[in-house]
Amino acid sequence: MSPIEKQLIQLSAEVPSELGGQRLDQVAAQVFPDYSRSRLSSWIKDGRLTVDGAVLRPRDIVHGGSRLSLEAEQEAQGEWLAQDIELNIVYEDEHILVLDKPAGLVVHPAAGHQDGTLLNALLHHVPELVNVPRAGIVHRLDKDTTGLMVVAKTLIAQTRLVEQLQARSVSRIYEAIVIGVITAGGTIDAPIGRHGTQRQKMAVTEGGKPAVSHYRVLERFRSHTHTRVKLETGRTHQIRVHMAHVGYPLVGDPVYAGRFRIPPAASQTLVQELKSFPRQALHARFLELDHPATGQRMKWESPLPDDFVWLLTLLRQDRDAFVG
Template identity: 50%
Template sequence: MISNVAPNSADLPIDPDFDDEIVTDFAPAGTDLSPITLELSPAVCGQRLDKVVASMVPQFSRSRIQLWFEGGHVKVDGKPARGKDTAYGDETVTIEPQAAPEDTAYTPEPIELDIVHEDDDILVINKPAGLVVHPGAGNWSGTMLNGLLHRWPQLANVPRAGIVHRLDKDTSGLMVVGKTLAAQTDLVRQLQARTVKREYLALVWGTPHLSATIDSPMGRHPRERVKMAVSTSLNAKPAITHYERLASGALDRRPVSLVQCRLETGRTHQIRVHMQSIGFGLVGDAVYGKTHLAPAFHRQALHARRLGLTHPSTGEHCEWVIPLAADFAELLESAGIEQPEAV
């Protein structure tokens, strides 16, 4: 029998390099922090103690082991030791591993979440500006992930507590979460297949064309590694943004435009970088915009207002549209622009 049915997205392999906003770096199980006892052999005689210990417990980084030495958590024959001490090869070393911030990042916390939709398989959340999606350097607590684990403890059994894609901390709007491993996997593969509809509203400086497609690969900024940039590097990844100008107004006598952006790919900071690359940076964008214009708004004026996808369990097409965040709505009013109707 020959079938012409399109392959199910859940049957496609996960490609971790496909899209920067898709969360495929699923976290492994927690590290064992039980006390460790090491019996040194004559073979290590004359070596620095910290190097000997690091070679015997490779599951921990050298910098972390050094902190344990400094904190008195590494002992030789029952006495606190220093990393620079010399090993003689007949000692007993005991280590009391200490948790690093990332080890306790998956702690449930009572964080208020605006739930737009919930069923047995998925959650759709209206993320406010200022909320970090999941723990990372500098933000090991107080994230959406911590809030998910508090409200739905069963999500501890799903990688990243079911999160499948990211929004920047200061971007507001819709996100979907898989409540089961099967749902999460299906959603990730839908994102990879570019069948998830993600539509954003952005307020930009200037007056761009009525509509256009920005097809410009992106990669790390060559000098400022915390930023992204349009790039011709061989390591750059495809990035495609479709935009349409909906209305125009003015802030501080400078022209601004409300644009609707539809993502075909989802690179980190894609809309912010793409709009800046054609000369129309986002209002309030302190990272990619012009410094003297940053005070016009306290965050980048970007809101994920529409999300459409195929339900992982029922196969039905689902779509959600939400109003602008209150601060964004006030910004539009200041610019003399009416909020667009949800259609």
């Protein structure tokens, strides 16, 4: 693969009089809104963003009429390996890419998963993503969760998508099969943080970050429920933790589900499927957002994966066999 050219960024702007008297990092964030505060701060410290040709500190005060000049190279973000891994891309243009993630694909390299991840696949498909933080990944799905994800292909798209996620204007709707019969939908507003003793787990905890999930019933079975969950926030394992917290853990969840719930006198086929379902039954079904370049509202839908559909079929057969 040929070396990737670094993206050269050259911008200049005059400080409006109404912003005079504020810190340089605060002014820069308003004058150059396409870049995050932390990135601008880093460029100021590196002398890439100057005021009337002078290098200042992020906290230094600037005056109206001063000239801000930015000359920076967007550096490669990591020593990651590009790998030819098949991607199911449902939409792509020069700014964003939307894909349908399969079960078993880790999103980002980490301890135990240095390669073979979605990030490695993205770098092969779009080599320029080496210049974008986390190769444009702005939100994640757990390894065994399937469904829709958006990836930013440019630094500006990344900044704007992160802003939308923080403003909660990105709509992410999931479908799940949970253990237990839910009588009605509801909202779970419960903070999530690291588990006190099991550091690989998340938990509802008083000192956690705010987390809000809205759920509703799609279909009830004898001992399970097909639900739709809309995220307001995007905490790690949020749906899995929240649904377990209210007593309806996801089928197949190896971390949060606890014991199996088998309908009485269920068929051997259903019993076996519930016991051996290979992952948490969770699918990112709908994704809706404002396009970072055009502002147009866009929406995508992903069909339920085969294992999810098969389990629903068996649960319906079981319920229908005992009706009346």
